[in-house]
Amino acid sequence: MIRLEPRGQQSKLMAWVSPLLAALLMLASGAILFLALGRDPVEGLYTLLILPVQDLYGISELSVKAAPILLCAVGLAVVFRAKIWNIGAEGQLLMGALGGGYVALKLIDAQGFWVLPAVLFGGIMSGMLWAMLAAWLKTAFNANEILTTIMLNYIALNLLIYAVHGPLKDPDGYNFPESAIFSYDATLPILIEGTRTHIGMAFALFGVVVVWVLLSRSFLGFQIKVLGLDQSAARLAGFREKHLVWISLGISGAFAGLAGVSEVAGPIGQLVPQISPGYGYAAIIVAFLGRLHPVGILLATLLMALIYMGGELAQINLGLPVALTGLFQGMLLFYLLACDVLINYRIRFGRSLPLTTTQGER
Amino acid sequence: MSNQIPRLRLSGITKTYPGCIANDGVSLSLEAGEIHALLGENGAGKSTLMKIIYGVIKPDKGELFWDGVPIEISSPAEARRNGIGMVFQHFSLFETLSITENIALALGDEAGDLDRLASRIKEVSQHYGMALNPDRDVHTLSVGERQRVEIVRCLIQPISLLILDEPTSVLTPQEVDALFVTLRQLANDGCTILFISHKLNEVKALCHNATILREGRVTGNCDPQIESTTRIAGMMVGEDTPLSTEYPKVQGAEIALEISDLNLRSDEPFGTNLKHLNLQVRSGEILGIAGVAGNGQEEFLAALSGETPLNQAKIIQFNGNDISRFRPDQRRRLGVGFVPEERLGRGAIPEMSLTENALLTGYDMPLKTAGMINFSACRSFARKIVSSFKVRCSGIESEAQSLSGGNLQKFIIGREVLQSPKLLIAAHPTWGVDVGAATAIHKSLIELRNQGAAILVISEDIDELFLICDRLGAICHGQLSPFKPTLETDISEIGRWMAGDFATEVA
Numbered sequence: 001m002i003r004l005e006p007r008g009q010q011s012k013l014m015a016w017v018s019p020l021l022a023a024l025l026m027l028a029s030g031a032i033l034f035l036a037l038g039r040d041p042v043e044g045l046y047t048l049l050i051l052p053v054q055d056l057y058g059i060s061e062l063s064v065k066a067a068p069i070l071l072c073a074v075g076l077a078v079v080f081r082a083k084i085w086n087i088g089a090e091g092q093l094l095m096g097a098l099g100g101g102y103v104a105l106k107l108i109d110a111q112g113f114w115v116l117p118a119v120l121f122g123g124i125m126s127g128m129l130w131a132m133l134a135a136w137l138k139t140a141f142n143a144n145e146i147l148t149t150i151m152l153n154y155i156a157l158n159l160l161i162y163a164v165h166g167p168l169k170d171p172d173g174y175n176f177p178e179s180a181i182f183s184y185d186a187t188l189p190i191l192i193e194g195t196r197t198h199i200g201m202a203f204a205l206f207g208v209v210v211v212w213v214l215l216s217r218s219f220l221g222f223q224i225k226v227l228g229l230d231q232s233a234a235r236l237a238g239f240r241e242k243h244l245v246w247i248s249l250g251i252s253g254a255f256a257g258l259a260g261v262s263e264v265a266g267p268i269g270q271l272v273p274q275i276s277p278g279y280g281y282a283a284i285i286v287a288f289l290g291r292l293h294p295v296g297i298l299l300a301t302l303l304m305a306l307i308y309m310g311g312e313l314a315q316i317n318l319g320l321p322v323a324l325t326g327l328f329q330g331m332l333l334f335y336l337l338a339c340d341v342l343i344n345y346r347i348r349f350g351r352s353l354p355l356t357t358t359q360g361e362r
Numbered sequence: 363m364s365n366q367i368p369r370l371r372l373s374g375i376t377k378t379y380p381g382c383i384a385n386d387g388v389s390l391s392l393e394a395g396e397i398h399a400l401l402g403e404n405g406a407g408k409s410t411l412m413k414i415i416y417g418v419i420k421p422d423k424g425e426l427f428w429d430g431v432p433i434e435i436s437s438p439a440e441a442r443r444n445g446i447g448m449v450f451q452h453f454s455l456f457e458t459l460s461i462t463e464n465i466a467l468a469l470g471d472e473a474g475d476l477d478r479l480a481s482r483i484k485e486v487s488q489h490y491g492m493a494l495n496p497d498r499d500v501h502t503l504s505v506g507e508r509q510r511v512e513i514v515r516c517l518i519q520p521i522s523l524l525i526l527d528e529p530t531s532v533l534t535p536q537e538v539d540a541l542f543v544t545l546r547q548l549a550n551d552g553c554t555i556l557f558i559s560h561k562l563n564e565v566k567a568l569c570h571n572a573t574i575l576r577e578g579r580v581t582g583n584c585d586p587q588i589e590s591t592t593r594i595a596g597m598m599v600g601e602d603t604p605l606s607t608e609y610p611k612v613q614g615a616e617i618a619l620e621i622s623d624l625n626l627r628s629d630e631p632f633g634t635n636l637k638h639l640n641l642q643v644r645s646g647e648i649l650g651i652a653g654v655a656g657n658g659q660e661e662f663l664a665a666l667s668g669e670t671p672l673n674q675a676k677i678i679q680f681n682g683n684d685i686s687r688f689r690p691d692q693r694r695r696l697g698v699g700f701v702p703e704e705r706l707g708r709g710a711i712p713e714m715s716l717t718e719n720a721l722l723t724g725y726d727m728p729l730k731t732a733g734m735i736n737f738s739a740c741r742s743f744a745r746k747i748v749s750s751f752k753v754r755c756s757g758i759e760s761e762a763q764s765l766s767g768g769n770l771q772k773f774i775i776g777r778e779v780l781q782s783p784k785l786l787i788a789a790h791p792t793w794g795v796d797v798g799a800a801t802a803i804h805k806s807l808i809e810l811r812n813q814g815a816a817i818l819v820i821s822e823d824i825d826e827l828f829l830i831c832d833r834l835g836a837i838c839h840g841q842l843s844p845f846k847p848t849l850e851t852d853i854s855e856i857g858r859w860m861a862g863d864f865a866t867e868v869a
Contacts, residue, residue, distance in 0.1 A: 010713075219730045222721060225714075232708045235669050236700060237723050238691025 004345040014343045019289045019296070021342075022335035023303065029331050039318055047317050048310030048328070058309070060195035064267055065305035068093065068259035068276065070204035072283030073301060074211040075255025077292045079248045081215060083228035086249060088134060088149025089256040090280025091156035092127040096257025097264040098160050099126025101271040104186040104264070105168060105179055115185040119265055120258065127257015128250045130156060135249040139242040145249070153280070161273050168271055179271035188266040200262035205298075207255060212294040214251075224248050256280060277308065278326075285333045304329065367430040369394045369554045370415070370523060375424035377410050384410035385421070386578040392523065397545060397555045399565040399586060402575035403598055403796045408558050411575070412525050415556070416448045417441040447516025448525040451532075453508050457501040457632055464500055465515045472519070479518075486517050490544045501632050505654050506537040513544070524548065525556045530564055531822065534654055535857035542568050560598070562591050574598055599797045609808050611832050611849055614644025618785050618816035620679045626665055626672070634658035634840040636665065641842060643785065648807065648817040649845065650831030652824055652856050658840035659789065659820050660703070666787050666818075667700050668693050680785060695726055699783030701775055703790050705767060709774045712763035716755060719762050720744040720777055727781065743780070751776035752802065768799030775803050785816045792826060804830050824853060838862040 027045060034044030052058050072089040079086045100123025107115050133152060137143040161177070170180040188198040215221040227234040227244050234241060263275055286304050290296030311325030368391040377385040384407045392398050402408045413419040415426070417435035425432055428444060435441050438448070455464050462480045466473035473479055480496040487494040492510040500508060509529060516524055526545075530538045545555055545568065559565055565572055566586045574582040574597040582597035624639040636658050643649045653659055664670040665678070668690040672678070677686040685693055690700075700723075702708040710719045720743045721729050729739045744758040751772045755765050762770055771791070778786060791807065792800035807830055811817055820837075821827050827834055828848060835845035836859035843859035844866055858865075 217734055219725065219733055219735050222718070222735060226711060226722065229711045229713055230707055232669075232704075233711055233722065236667055236690060236702055236708045237725075238668070238689055238694055240689070240691075 003348055005348045007346050010343050018339035021339045025335040026331045047314050052309035060197040062305050063197045063201045065308050066301050067200040067204045068279040069283050069304055070301040071259035072256045072280050073286040073297045074207045075252035076287040079252035080292050081228050082224045082248045085146045086149050086252050088152050089283050091153035092130045092253040092256035093260035093280045094156040094160050095130040096123040096127035096260030097275045099123055100261025101264045104182040108183050111185050119186045123261020124254045124257045128254040131249045131253020135246045139245055164271050164273055177273055181270045196267050198266040200266050208294045208298055371427040373425045375421045377421050383578045390573050392554050395549050395552045397549050397569045399569035399572035400558045401572050406575040407578040445522040447521045449512045451527045455500045460497050460499050461511050462496040468515050487514050505532045523554045527558045534860040614647030617642050618645040619643040624677050628661050636661055636840045639842050643816040643818050645816045646814050647832040648811050650827035650834045651820045651837050652827050652860050653837035657838050663789050697784035699778035699786045701788040705770050710762040716758045717741050717744045747776035768795040771795050772799055779806055779810050787818045789820045836860045
């Protein structure tokens with residue numbers, strides 16, 4: 001008989017082994033899935049995980065996919081540490097794209113080095129303010145941020161769709177729901193000639209460093225962590241709870257906004273109805289898979305971006321539906337949650353011993 | 363002793379948890395009609411042992427004999443069927459239900475008709491001198507009355523062993539006396555009582571026999587009526603631990619903290635409203651507030667710390683500053699330190715290291731520069747706390763939750779004291795702490811007092827308050843009693859104040 005026995009204290013080792021175990025279980029289940037679909041599992045996994053990054057072009061495309069996920073996820077690492085569950089990175093990303101895109105379209109005839117920073121600033125502020133709406137609802141009305149941020153995602157998406165169908169539609173665009181193409185000065189420079197790798201990836205890597213410093217070196221990060229671990233301790237220590245809610249949601253929204261504006265001012269180059277294939281949601285999985293640690297998140301982002309690319313390749317090469325991406329993402333989160341049980345419990349085989357109801361207490 | 367078969371005999375009970383042995387070969391024998399004390403410090407294994415008897419936990423090794431027959435008690439329900447009842451330290455009652463409804467819930471199907479149950483409750487409670495009106499809602503009851511409900515619940519069914527876990531910790535001295543009358547009558551009726559406590563004077567007053575536990579082992583058996591207090595205390599804490607001493611009482615200097623007519627409505631449904639609180643704490647004195655838990659202490663402490671904001675001026679004044687509207691961090695900056703009731707949680711973050719927990723309230727030492735944490739300063743502050751307060755830990759990077767209660771409390775007290783506060787507010791500073799740590803904490807508070815700090819101690823432990831405080835009062839139903847120098851009052855007066863009778867004796 002298999003049973004779970006409380007460890008008595010959290011296992012630090014298991015906290016890091018669990019994501020690896022989850023990834024392995026995802027691969028194993030994936031292989032079984034390919035078999036069930038009548039495909040060679042080795043070829044399937046190869047297409048999904050290795051084929052996409054076989055050459056420089058593939059790796060550069062990986063960075064294009066990774067940049068927005070990484071930006072959203074490092075922002076989420078901050079807010080999740082405060083145990084504020086911002087599920088709205090997707091909406092904040094879309095608002096960042098819309099706000100930044102609006103600035104870019106207003107400055108479509110402008111020239112100069114200041115145009116791009118203005119566009120980026122517009123995107124960051126839009127994402128931040130969108131997240132702060134949830135902060136306001138939480139601090140003023142005690143509204144649950146999980147619900148408000150999810151609902152704000154739909155509002156953001158519909159605002160974007162309205163904008164590209166109406167006020168921001170390209171007048172010379174034959175009535176397609178798209179904006180005009182942004183000017184050269186409003187688009188992100190390419191980092192590696194001949195690829196689509198843009199400076200957004202550099203922003204994302206810089207974001208990793210910023211968040212690492214914030215969480216492990218700054219007093220603000222310490223206060224955010226304390227708030228997440230114990231509200232009453234934070235209150236007694238004199239940390240200002242409402243301020244921290246505003247700040248951490250704002251930081252997270254700003255990063256998502258930067259991700260959004262980097263997409264429209266980068267690889268996309270204009271406002272379109274479909275900006276994100278769910279980067280903001282994928283970032284939630286990435287943040288937990290990376291244990292809310294910036295470096296862990298970087299690694300998890302690469303895996304998630306790979307699944308995105310592999311899903312597209314599997315569609316092309318194997319004729320499988322692109323839903324494969326969502327399926328693998330879902331399995332990853334599912335297994336991660338299951339494996340995380342092992343942080344607090346160990347598996348024991350053998351005869352059933354008495355159950356203890358109160359662990360560690362004498 | 364008698365040569366009849368004991369009602370309950372434990373033999374070689376061993377229970378191991380990861381990292382500690384809670385019970386190590388414990389043997390114990392309980393006769394019918396005997397009041398038997400199980401004495402020991404917190405963490406000695408008393409709770410584990412009685413949970414084993416009550417079927418909450420199964421032992422790894424060892425046997426139980428009930429009237430001489432080996433039995434296995436696999437659940438509390440089975441324990442109850444065998445006639446074993448237990449009153450836990452923390453009550454499990456539904457506030458919004460009546461006494462009858464609560465007892466019916468506990469009994470399940472056996473409760474039967476509610477009206478018949480109500481009259482049975484009345485009958486049982488009257489028989490044992492614990493008057494209860496079965497129709498009252500639990501939230502209207504005092505803590506002492508709630509405990510009676512728990513006891514009556516056990517007595518409704520045929521019972522031959524009643525286990526009480528630290529039953530007196532929530533009672534006023536007068537309520538304790540009433541409880542003892544009931545327990546003696548129960549014992550006369552043939553019921554065995556297992557009385558778990560760490561208070562020697564109570565055990566001496568009540569019990570026929572005592573078994574002493576230390577670090578999971580039985581360190582002695584004695585007749586508490588005959589054995590000397592010092593010997594029993596020695597068995598509890600080990601011979602090498604110094605026991606409490608006496609501290610000279612002093613008079614304070616100028617007023618440091620002044621509270622004028624503090625009124626506060628509690629947001630909690632069953633919280634206590636504070637009514638017209640007036641109080642002065644002078645620098646260089648320790649002021650103590652006694653009281654049974656739930657009489658407004660939490661609300662009062664939250665108002666003092668700034669966690670509950672006040673929107674009136676001139677209510678709380680500290681060294682000439684009106685701090686009524688100040689946030690907790692602003693109060694700290696003026697030199698107010700807090701030792702909260704909950705060690706793990708408000709006092710220290712369980713998952714964080716001692717270094718980080720030193721930063722938690724010591725940040726203005728300063729332990730930060732330009733928003734960045736100065737980790738070397740944090741570490742040296744944590745090391746200073748650990749060394750000057752003799753905190754036993756595996757290092758300053760160990761998590762707060764890995765420390766024993768007493769050591770963590772020494773750390774928290776040390777963290778506040780070493781910031782040299784001008785006013786220290788301490789709630790239950792030695793609650794659940796072993797004698798050695800309690801003595802160390804008392805000494806450090808006295809030392810801080812002698813350096814000229816004003817100290818306010820709120821505690822449920824009257825002995826502690828009499829030991830360290832220079833002036834004493836009590837809180838009841840959100841109201842404060844008058845305050846008197848400790849030397850001019852006595853336990854019975856404070857006990858009456860704790861019960862809400864604020865008349866003063868003419869000295």
